[in-house]
Amino acid sequence: MLPPDMISEILSRLPVKTLLRFRCVERTWCSIIDGQSFVQLHLHQSMTTNSYHSLILGSRKGLYSVDLDSIDKAQLIEPPVSSKGFDCISNSCNGLILVMSDPLVPPVLWNPFLRKYKILPDAAIEYPAPLLCLSKVFYGLGYDSRNNDYKVVRAVEFCSETSRAWVCSATEIYSLKLNSWNMVPVLSNMKGNCDKWDVHVHGALHTLMEDSSHVYSVKSFIIMAFSVENENHYAMMLPPNIETENVEMKLELLRGCLCLVCADNYDVNNIWVMKEYGVEESWTQLLSVGPPGIFPFYKSSVCLKPLVYSKNGEKVLLNCGGKKLAWYDLIRKTVWFLTISDLPYNFVPETCVESLVRPDCPGEGDGVTTREKEGKEDQEEERISFQRG
Template identity: 35%
Template sequence: MGTIPHEITIDILGRLSVKDLLRFKCVSKPWCSSIEDPYFIKLHLSHSLKTNTNHSLILRHREYHFFSVNCDSLETTHILNHPFGEPKKTIQILGSCNGLLALVNHNDSIFLWNPSTRESQVLTSNETEFASPSPWIWFYVSQCSSPSIYIARSTYYGFGYDPISDDYKLVRMVQSCGLDDEYFHSEAKVYSLRSNCWRRIKDVCFYLKFSREFGFLANNALHWMVFRTPESRNKELVGFDLESEEFRFLELPDCCLDEAFLIDIKAMGGDICLTATFRDFSNVDVWIMKEYGVKESWIKLISCYQPEFIPDSPFAVPLAFSKNGDKVLLLIAYKWCNWGSRSDNFVWYDLGSQRVEKVEIRGLPASFDVDLYVDSLVPLNSNALMINNEMPPEVMFSE
C-alpha cells in the first residue's frame, strides 16, 4: 500500500477538531511537526472560520466556573479549568479572538488562554502612569475646607488580532474623574503579544462612564459604546482600528433607539450586530451592518414580537448563525430581572419561517454569561512567562 501524499494528509488533518489533532501528534514525529507548523495552524484556523466549524460557546457561571459547549452538536456542557486555579474569585472574559481568550481577575491580573490547547500566559503588569484612586470611593482633600470629592475610575478593555502585523493586541483605556470637573485623567495603552509589552497610544476623544466594559471585535477593529461628551446621555458606537490604532465613531441605524429599553451590540458572523428590546417587551429588532462604517448598510435581520416570539422572555440576544446561515442562535436570558426561578437557555430562530426551536443542552447552569470562540491551535508567546496546565484531560473536560 502506497503512502498518502503529504499535501493530502495536511488537507485531511486541517478538517479535524483540535482535540483529535492533539491526540494525533503522538502518531509520529512528522505528524507532530506538521501539526505544530505555523502554516498548518493558520490553515486549520482559516478552514474553521470559513466553514463555521470547530466553534464553541464558553459559559461563565457564578463568576468563576467555566463550561464549554460545542456549537456543532449543542448537546452537553464540558467543564473548563481556567488558568487562575481554584480560588473562588471573580474572573471576567475581556475578549475572544481566533481561539485565544483574554481574562482578568479581581486583582486586575490579565491572562491569555487557549482553552483548546490549555496553554495560558500571564501578561506583564501595567500600572497607569497617573496616580489613580481606587474606583468609586470618597477622597478628602488635605488642607482644604472644601467638601469631599467623589472620584470614579472607568476601565475599558478590548482584545483582537491585527492580520497586517500578525499580532494579537489588548487595548486598555482608563479614565478617572471627579464631580467637580477639577480632577480628570485619561490613558490608553496597547499590549502586543509579539513584543510582550505595553505602550502608550493617542488618548481617547470620548468619555467612559461605567466602571468596566469590554469591547467586541468586528472587521479588524474593536468597538465600545461610549459617550461623546461628559453631559451626553446617549451612548454612541466607537471603533478602534487595530492596524492604524485610530479611533472613529460609527453611526447606528435609525431604529427608534430612544424607545428601546435595552440595547445590546456585539459581533455576529463577522459583522456588527445590534439588538433593540423595547420598553413594553412587545418586540425585539436585530440589525446587521453589512458594509463596515456605512450607516446605509444597516439591515433589519429580525423583527419579532412577544409573546408569539418567545413567551415571557424580555431579553433575546443573538449569538451566531447556523452553518448554512438560515438560522440564528439566540440566548434567552432572565438574570436582569426578577422572574422567579427561570433559567437562561438557547433557541434557534429560523429566518425563513420565523419559528423558534428550543435547544436542549445537558448540564446547562441556571444563569451564565456567554461568549463564542473557535477551537484553534494558535500558540502563545513562548518567550514570555508561560503557565501550562498539567491536569489530565479527564479533569479538564468532563465527558
C-alpha cells in the same frame, strides 16, 4: 507516502483534540501540526466552513463549554488559574480568550482547546489627576494581521471621589509579541456604555460610546472602533433613524458582521446587522421580537443576543438573558428553546473557534516564556491517550 501539502490539507479539516493526538503518530506529522503556516491553515479552514465552534460560558460556578455541533451538554472546564467569584470572559479572537476575575488583577490570555495560557504582566493604572477613583475597566482582544500579533486593549474610566460622576478615560494596549503595555491617546468627550470592547471584526475592536459633549437632553451614541494594527480610533454610525432614547443597546458579532441589539421599555428587541463593514446604508434589520409573548419570562434590557447562525443560515442562536439558549427561525418567526444538561443558571457566553494558536508562544518566535514543563506533560498525556485509544 503522501506529499506534505496533501497531508496538511487533510489534517487541517480535523478538530484540535484529534490533532493533538496525531502529533504523537510520527515526527513528520508533529512538525506539520506545530508549524505556523499550518496553524493559520487550520484556523482559516475552521472559519470558512463554520466548523469546530464552541460556546465558552463564564459563570459563578466556573467556566463551561458547549459544543455548537451538538448543543446538548455544558461541560465544566478547568480554568487557567484558580479564582474566587465570577469568571468574566472577553470577546474571543482566533481561539484565544481573556479571563478576568478582578479588575485590579492582570487578566489571563487563554486557549481553552490547547489548555495553554499566559498571565499578562501587571500594568499599574496611572491616575490622571488627584481626587479621582477607578470607575470601570473594560477589556478587548484583537489581532494585528500586519505584524502577526495579538493585542489586548484596556480602557479605564475614572470618576470623581465626591460626586461619583464620570470624569475621563485612559486607554492602554498590550502586545503579546513585545509582552508590554503602552498608553494610547485618550478619547475626548466620549464615555463608555458597556462593560468591554465587545466586537473584534475587520481588524478593529468596537464599543458603544456616549457623546458626553452633546448639548441636547437626548443622549447621543456612536460606535467607536479601535484599530489594533494602527492603534487609533475612528467612529462609525448606528443604523439610520433608530430610536436611542430609553433604549438599551449592545454590540455583538454574527458571522463576521457587526451586530447591534436594541431593547426598549416595551421589551421589544430589535437586532440589526451591518452587512458591509463601514457602510451605514448596509445596516439591515435581522429580527424584531416582542412585546413579551414568545419570551414571556425575560424583561431585562437587551435580553436577547445573537450568537451564531445555523449551518443553513435560516436560524440564529440567541442568548436569552444568560439563562437559556434558543434557536430563532428567521423564516417561520418561531423559537425553540434548547434543553442543555448542566447549563449554569446565570452565564455569559462567548463564541469561540477551535484553534492551535498558542498564547504562550506567539507567532513563529518565542518572545514570551514558553511553559516547557507543561508542554512536556501534555505530550506525554497525548502519547498515553493515543496508545489507549
